[in-house]
Amino acid sequence: MKRSRLGMAALVALALVVSACGGNGNPSTNEGGAGGDAAEKVKITLLNSKSEIQQQMTNAAAAFMASNPGIELEVITAAESQSPVERASSLYAAGTPATLAMLDAGDIAKFQDKAADLSGEKWVADLAQPNQIDGKTIAFPFAIEGTGLIYNKAVLDKAVGGAFDPASIKTTSALKDLMAKIEATGVAPMVIGSMDWSLGNHYLAIAYATQPEGDVNAFLAQLKSGGANLANNAVFNGLLDTFDVLKQYNLGKDDPIAIVLERSAAAVASGEAAMTFNGNWLITEMQKTNPEGDFGFIPVPVSDDAGNPANASLAIGATKQIFIDKEASTEAQQAAAKAFLNWLVYEEAGQNFLVNEANVIPAFKNITLELSNPLAKSLQAYNNAGHAIPFAGNYVPGDHWKVLGASMQKYLVDKADRAALAAEIEEYWKSVK
Template identity: 75%
Template sequence: MKVSRFGSALLLLLALSVLLSACGGNNADKNATNEGSSGNVSTKAVKITFLNSKSEIQQQMAEAAAEFAKANPGIEVDVISASESQSPVERASSLYAAGTPATMAMLDAGDIAKFADKALDLSGEKWVAELAQPNELDGKTIAFPFAVEGYGLIYNQKILDQAVGGTFDPATINTTTALEDLFKKIEASGVAPITIGSMDWSLGNHYLALAYANQSVPVEDYLGTLKSGDAKLAENAVFNGLLDTFDVMKKYNKGIKDPLAVVLEQTAADVAKGEAAMTFNGNWLITEMQKTSPDGEFGFLPVPVSNNAGDAANESLAIGATKQVFIDKTKATPEQQDAAKKFLDWLVFDAAGQEIMVNKFNVIPAFKNNTTELSNPLAKSLKAYNNAGKSIPFAGNYVPGDHWKVLGASMQKYLVDKVDRPALASEVESYWTSVK
């Protein structure tokens, strides 16, 4: 039982959106101050909470909540965050255990099913008609797809242009060997080729998950073989190819002397300042990068998993609908539920909400009617890959909530050479055979 996978149909969204004009009613809700999405009327002030698990936009989310409140007097949105020590699903679970669940909770897509019995049925909401792909669980829409996101190797265009002596073309890097040759050129130009972030969520749910996404069978089918113990990673070409590339990345890592000390903020600053040519991360990193270089030119390069230039995986980014928001039905009052619905409507239909989604949150909306022009370079790069059909599943959407902690830790050990490849393969296999 899974949350709807936004597959290839959703990935057509970016291409389709440029052909579709925004739906009418962008400002229709602004004057409906006290009317909820369901038509119920609330005559008293309502306070709702929003659990935000995208820490990089915590400030922007709070600003959006304030702007929504200005347009909707009588509704206050308090944005709370997931701590760095807790996964989103752990934070949401702890709030339920305390009897104080968030009115709206943003979780990773793969965790929504765990809260199906606590989530309000949103099948009748008007934004459902704007989805590029149905987002259903057991025939019902219980979650709001917050963003389409993607990841790969993020590069600084200026630095790579200098390294290659012209305009760098990412299409030329279609094998692991080609990537290492590029690293050698960058190093010769006097710049660190890459800075590797040590974050467990990045190494576990993003980098390692490429081994699941690039198999010859659907992600869920491959994960099924891991759970049954039938998959043998030590003999798997994709797994080994992915780690061959990681070994090259480790060799040229700017933080090679103390790899685990390199955090997200440092990787963003390194690339933004041109102190490193690349890092591995997703389009959400642009918020941090633009703090240092608001006008920088950045793009995506896929992570090669072989030395076969014909492998589609070597020219594709992992793209998918990632974060999902559900509304609580166990503790939230009808007035709070209506206020939460109104907030989600505002993000989809109001001109201010649409602009915030694209150019403040820096995400790509999962709704056809939002045709707001993308302004940041990583979103544009992601869209270009998507429109060209060069995408693979965002496999992190398919894994359990503790995957990033457990196997992220395993990848950290591999990063600092505390485990070798056979040992890493064994840890990954052991994890999956223990999944219930």
């Protein structure tokens, strides 16, 4: 889930939208609701927090409007330095909230008093798994996503002298041995993207998801209470042992912060580097360099125990979720917003957008389109095999990526040692209310 740069949700049945909005299924009242000029369009906005698909989302909005001429849908986004929750909050503060707001899953609860109850929507019954807060569905799961070590299959096949099997990497030591083989072929084994959202909400969060107790919320509660000692935590240290291996073989080791998302994607796609840590959304950027490339996932090992199931699992979850504003939006605008969500789930053009243009794994059982890109296929294979850990980035506060992403960046550039990193993480969580 690239930041604006993985529970689930629901929508009003299309029949209800048709009934509420006129015989053609399109809301025809103006922004003022009842009594408006029927010739005016209902204007709604969508806050898109997946900037890598901003153009695709804009194209989808155009396709939706073409089939719903009574609705005008504007797609807005957040600045690179602004988190989705910050952008949504600023819009509310200005009195102009987005009609539909796409946020990281962990931030939806902050807006539950402003979110329309979608529990009665048709698509709730088609969800692959429930998505509720306090017994209600208040958000629409836009994407199932996951993270791990993304590899270029051609590069790894050459390094191992045959068909590379990602299941062969079950420990940190096995990963290090693989990297030595890759290096011997003249290719950089790894390129680490320095993005704070990636290092903070995605890599670091693996430590939250792979604790022996298996309960993310319980471990975060320990951190908040000051009861977790990370310096002596085996999973945390195991994850950083792996990170140290990644640093050792990093293509950008001379200037690690200079490696941004686009650089890391191009390096792996072109075969300049064998692997990077990121999520399946990276395919959009990778295919700019290598549209026909074959790529896959290797889980991030957190120990040298080959029997540890976490070492064979990807972090997977419903990362991006959309809620509909009920505080400032008229009934007509809410109905139009629900019509858009229905369009995504039930119309051919909407389904095609999700699978083939946004390159996400839909969260709905009724969408049976074959996944069109190798990273989505790889992710789905892990998920279907039960090799998944929680996408713990869904459980963290909105500023986690920025604060602890910066802490991870200091560790990446050797400006903080492991003890200092552990202390900063513990201090952050003790400040979380």
